[in-house]
Amino acid sequence: AQSVTQPDIHITVSEGASLELRCNYSYGATPYLFWYVQSPGQGLQLLLKYFSGDTLVQGIKGFEAEFKRSQSSFNLRKPSVHWSDAAEYFCAVGAAAGNKLTFGGGTRVLVKP
Amino acid sequence: DAGITQSPRYKITETGRQVTLMCHQTWSHSYMFWYRQDLGHGLRLIYYSAAADITDKGEVPDGYVVSRSKTENFPLTLESATRSQTSVYFCASKRPRPGELFFGEGSRLTVL
Numbered sequence: 001a002q003s004v005t006q007p008d009i010h011i012t013v014s015e016g017a018s019l020e021l022r023c024n025y026s027y028g029a030t031p032y033l034f035w036y037v038q039s040p041g042q043g044l045q046l047l048l049k050y051f052s053g054d055t056l057v058q059g060i061k062g063f064e065a066e067f068k069r070s071q072s073s074f075n076l077r078k079p080s081v082h083w084s085d086a087a088e089y090f091c092a093v094g095a096a097a098g099n100k101l102t103f104g105g106g107t108r109v110l111v112k113p
Numbered sequence: 114d115a116g117i118t119q120s121p122r123y124k125i126t127e128t129g130r131q132v133t134l135m136c137h138q139t140w141s142h143s144y145m146f147w148y149r150q151d152l153g154h155g156l157r158l159i160y161y162s163a164a165a166d167i168t169d170k171g172e173v174p175d176g177y178v179v180s181r182s183k184t185e186n187f188p189l190t191l192e193s194a195t196r197s198q199t200s201v202y203f204c205a206s207k208r209p210r211p212g213e214l215f216f217g218e219g220s221r222l223t224v225l
Contacts, residue, residue: 006155034213043203043216044156090155099144099163099207100154103215105155 003105004026004093012110013081021107023091031076032094035065038089047089049073050074061085086111099104116140119160119204119217127225134220136204144207145187146214149200156203162187191200194206194224 003026013019025031030072032051036044053066065076074091088108092101126132136145137210143164148156148171158171160179168179171212176198178190191198201221 009153036216041218043218044205045212045216046213049213056152068160100146100158100161100207102158103148105153 001101002095003091004032004091004102006104007065007093008107009105010108012101012112014112015099019078019081019085019109021077021089021091021109023074023076023089023104025072025091025093027072027093027095029095031057032077033065033067033078034092034094035059035063035074036090036092036103037061037087038090038091038106044090047076081109081111083111085109117204117206117215117217119202119220122218123221125221125223125225129193129196131135132194132222134189134191134204134222135203136187136189136217138185138187138204138206140215141184142206142215143207143209145181146205146207147177147187147189148203148205149173150203150219151200154178159189159202170196172203187217191222196224198222199224209217 021043034049035047036079040045042065049059050067088104088106091104094101118144120135120138146161147159162181203219204217206216
């Protein structure tokens with residue numbers, strides 16, 4: 001069965017500092033990987049996705065993620081955080097041949113002025 | 114406007130009552146999903162549907178019923194609500210593989 005672990009439940013970062021959110025997945029075949037962001041009271045919005053090819057993926061809002069097969073990781077990064085990045089972030093994995101996504105528990109990001 | 118809409122956005126009910134959460138999408142996506150979001154658990158899949166009249170259980174289906182008579186609608190019913198079903202419920206849709214999910218804004222349900 002596929003699973004996703006986000007080890008950090010909460011992260012606090014200063015505005016302008018860099019941010020890295022960790023995601024580890026367990027899946028037996030080639031995974032499809034996603035990062036979603038959820039602002040308070042809102043639904044989830046796709047930040048970026050990885051299906052194949054270049055392991056460094058660029059997304060919206062200045063985010064990027066790197067797929068590392070050997071470490072079963074898909075960490076999300078942003079070089080300089082803005083106050084509007086305060087939100088909850090979810091990593092998800094799906095099967096190449098399937099349609100369901102399995103989500104991690106989420107990481108809540110707080111941005112200090 | 115095109116998109117996926119959920120109703121009601123907020124609902125308070127009592128234990129034992131029947132509750133139906135509605136989900137409507139305008140993209141004609143074949144796949145639709147219901148997730149619940151709880152602190153510490155992230156999003157867990159309740160039910161999903163591959164097309165009209167085709168539904169299947171997800172990770173946590175007990176206590177829920179779904180139907181899909183039309184492609185655009187995917188209602189979720191709690192036949193006899195329990196306090197443990199207090200949660201935020203998200204509906205989502207997608208095209209056939211591969212691809213991302215598109216989410217509604219959620220329905221916050223409180224069962225007293």
